[in-house]
Amino acid sequence: MRANYAATLACILALTACGGSGSGGSGSGGSGSDGLLENPRTFDTSAFTSARVTKIVDGDTVDVSIDGDADTVRLVGVDTPETSGSNTPSEYDNALTEAHLREWGNRAADWLGQVIPEGAHIFLEFDSNEGRRGSFGRLLAYIYTEDGVLIGRQLLKQGYARAYTEGDAIRESIYSSLEQRARDQCEGLWGPLCEGDGAEYSCSSSPNCGQIGSCQEARFRLTQCGQESLDGDNDGVPCESICE
Structure with a gap:
């Protein structure tokens, strides 16, 4: 991006x-x-x-x-x-x-x-x-x-x-x-x-970046679930270890 x-x-x-x-x-x-x-x-x-x-x-x-x-x-x-x-x-x-x-x-x-x-x-x-x-x-x-x-x-x-x-x-x-x-x-x-429709994900849990399997899931949890802890530096990019 x-x-x-x-x-x-x-x-x-x-x-x-x-x-x-x-x-x-x-x-x-x-x-x-x-x-x-x-x-x-x-x-x-x-x-x-x-x-x-x-x-x-x-x-x-x-x-x-x-x-x-x-x-x-x-x-x-x-x-x-x-x-x-x-x-x-x-x-x-x-x-x-x-x-x-x-x-x-x-x-x-x-x-x-x-x-x-x-x-x-x-x-x-x-x-x-x-x-x-x-x-x-x-x-x-x-x-x-x-x-x-x-x-x-x-x-x-x-x-x-x-x-x-x-x-x-x-x-x-x-x-x-x-x-x-x-x-x-x-x-x-x-x-x-546009990072997928997120149909396979749920907001019922709040995994950390080490527990998230893909950038698509990380973006879904940040944008759809409001899990802002995934974006530690507040730059809009979650879990930068997997969302390079």
Whole structure:
């Protein structure tokens, strides 16, 4: 999983089409297979608000400067796991543990900081259904990089986020499809769900790593049974002697 994480990050930073991501480069334009425009330069950029990144707050929130004024942008349509405070496993079908979600919240924030680091020029697109600001006073917007990468789309495709369906975003249906695709392909935070169906295991006992016969079983017990003692260093990988 860690190798995949590094590889997909490198691909996004290089803006290359690898792993079937469907991302267009800065000169490609056009739409992706999911119908989302890849490059803001293919349409009138006057419809966007230009901003500079001043700080990555977490995987779905960014502090920005707009014409010299400080503001905070909450990405529309996506929700990455919390990096501070508690996560809600029920938002992820109760299939992933708090520790696993927190790890991937940190990974999402790290990824975002690589793609749009401090000082990066970005484009903001507002959603007419959501309005410009949310209940916490933050701007609600889609973010594009200067090279045309739609951040929310990539967070979903790489498995860093779930589709936020509690709002009224115009792209909710497309984003939900991207989440489902990431689940089906075992991307990112959804990886443990693909380690077998666990039918042969039970949560009625709590064996230690020395008593567990496979990485598949270890992941099942961590993610499905909540046996966090199997992940001593809290990195989301259980029983590292067998889950290398």
